[in-house]
Amino acid sequence: MIKEDRLWDHLMALAKIGASKEPKEGITRLAYTKEDDEAKALVTKYMEEAGMEVRQDEVGNLIGKRPGKSPDEPGIMIGSHLDTVFQGGKFDGALGVLSGVEVAHALQEEGHQLNRNLEVVAFTDEEGARFSTGMLGSQVVTGKLEANVLDKKDQDGILYREALQEKGFDPEKIHQARREKGSIAAYLEMHIEQAVQLERKKVSVGIVTGIAGPRWYRFTVKGESGHAGSTPMHMRKDPMSAAVKLMQAIEEIVSARENTVGTVGQIEAKPGGINIIPKEVIFTLDLRDSVDSERMAAEKAIKDKVKRLEEDFGVKIAMELLHNLDPVLCDEKIVDTAEESAKELGIESLRMVSGAAHDAMNMASITSIGMLFIPSFKGLSHRPDEWSDKKDCGNGAKVLYQTVKNLDRKMFI
Numbered sequence: 001m002i003k004e005d006r007l008w009d010h011l012m013a014l015a016k017i018g019a020s021k022e023p024k025e026g027i028t029r030l031a032y033t034k035e036d037d038e039a040k041a042l043v044t045k046y047m048e049e050a051g052m053e054v055r056q057d058e059v060g061n062l063i064g065k066r067p068g069k070s071p072d073e074p075g076i077m078i079g080s081h082l083d084t085v086f087q088g089g090k091f092d093g094a095l096g097v098l099s100g101v102e103v104a105h106a107l108q109e110e111g112h113q114l115n116r117n118l119e120v121v122a123f124t125d126e127e128g129a130r131f132s133t134g135m136l137g138s139q140v141v142t143g144k145l146e147a148n149v150l151d152k153k154d155q156d157g158i159l160y161r162e163a164l165q166e167k168g169f170d171p172e173k174i175h176q177a178r179r180e181k182g183s184i185a186a187y188l189e190m191h192i193e194q195a196v197q198l199e200r201k202k203v204s205v206g207i208v209t210g211i212a213g214p215r216w217y218r219f220t221v222k223g224e225s226g227h228a229g230s231t232p233m234h235m236r237k238d239p240m241s242a243a244v245k246l247m248q249a250i251e252e253i254v255s256a257r258e259n260t261v262g263t264v265g266q267i268e269a270k271p272g273g274i275n276i277i278p279k280e281v282i283f284t285l286d287l288r289d290s291v292d293s294e295r296m297a298a299e300k301a302i303k304d305k306v307k308r309l310e311e312d313f314g315v316k317i318a319m320e321l322l323h324n325l326d327p328v329l330c331d332e333k334i335v336d337t338a339e340e341s342a343k344e345l346g347i348e349s350l351r352m353v354s355g356a357a358h359d360a361m362n363m364a365s366i367t368s369i370g371m372l373f374i375p376s377f378k379g380l381s382h383r384p385d386e387w388s389d390k391k392d393c394g395n396g397a398k399v400l401y402q403t404v405k406n407l408d409r410k411m412f413i
């Protein structure tokens with residue numbers, strides 16, 4: 001049986017590691033630091049109390065294992081992360097790892113041996129707060145790490161390879177942490193929602209159907225510079241006016257779609273004088289959806305608008321794709337099993353999309369994935385006042401536990 005109080009006590013104990021003396025400055029627990037070591041030591045203790053065999057792989061992912069009846073079959077993995085952003089909160093990542101440990105603990109107390117192995121993983125450096133590369137641990141496990149990552153520097157000029165060495169890891173061997181496709185039967189991750197859908201609908205558990213992938217664009221709108229006083233409005237080729245119309249159109253195109261979101265996060269006018277019609281306006285767009293065809297349909301609508309605005313304003317608009325991460329769908333069987341599991345327990349659930357990226361996104365390239373969300377107070381996250389209720393944490397862990405049991409049983413039918 002899941003013990004809500006124990007899970008909560010573990011969460012609060014972990015939250016003390018890296019906590020600033022000033023509560024409003026939150027928790028800073030970056031990868032490969034003293035705080036990270038302390039967090040791993042505490043979670044190792046919890047894993048051992050839950051009867052797990054504990055090890056760290058070649059890149060520093062902490063892994064607890066509870067062997068199943070068929071230890072050579074691909075097992076079930078539950079994961080998330082222990083690192084935080086600068087001045088982060090108590091729940092992001094920590095909840096996923098500790099609820100995995102709680103699942104193992106409950107199995108041990110019930111004397112229930114699963115058919116499959118159960119692994120609980122705390123992935124290293126998910127937030128990317130130290131080396132500006134997110135989801136490092138799960139990138140290594142899935143063989144996705146870019147070659148130049150080892151030479152990235154943190155704020156103090158320490159290279160990633162040096163940080164690894166300092167903690168006793170060999171940078172040339174981190175790839176050995178890789179897990180082959182098919183070697184894991186299912187990967188599950190429980191996380192705070194970091195948005196407000198569950199809170200607004202007063203539902204304890206969200207069942208994630210897919211994780212949105214970002215496409216990043218840069219728009220460069222080129223017009224004609226001129227005097228702000230002497231150029232009549234009808235004679236202008238003003239890239240700012242065109243850019244504003246385009247941004248407005250993007251907002252409308254995206255809002256009209258069900259799950260698509262779009263964000264203009266940066267804007268720059270050149271030369272950038274108060275009394276000069278700009279020559280050039282550059283702005284960015286982050287476009288996301290969990291379904292690729294939806295994302296592409298939004299992109300097409302934006303491209304059509306670009307053409308019309310070029311004609312209307314006599315400007316040239318370049319739309320460049322800077323970065324793309326494909327969206328990932330959760331496994332339908334896992335989604336159904338999680339939903340049934342919640343129902344069995346009498347806990348209300350809601351299907352939803354994850355707007356934020358998680359380790360599960362990487363894991364999807366080597367196994368079937370599923371994710372559970374629990375409500376976040378006002379959707380606040382990556383900040384000291386990030387909060388989730390004890391009851392919701394407990395309910396999420398209960399659904400996770402039941403999902404693991406049901407998946408394990410189904411895998412042998």
Ligand SMILES: [Zn+2]
Binds near residue numbers: 081092093126358
């Ligand atoms: Zn997280």
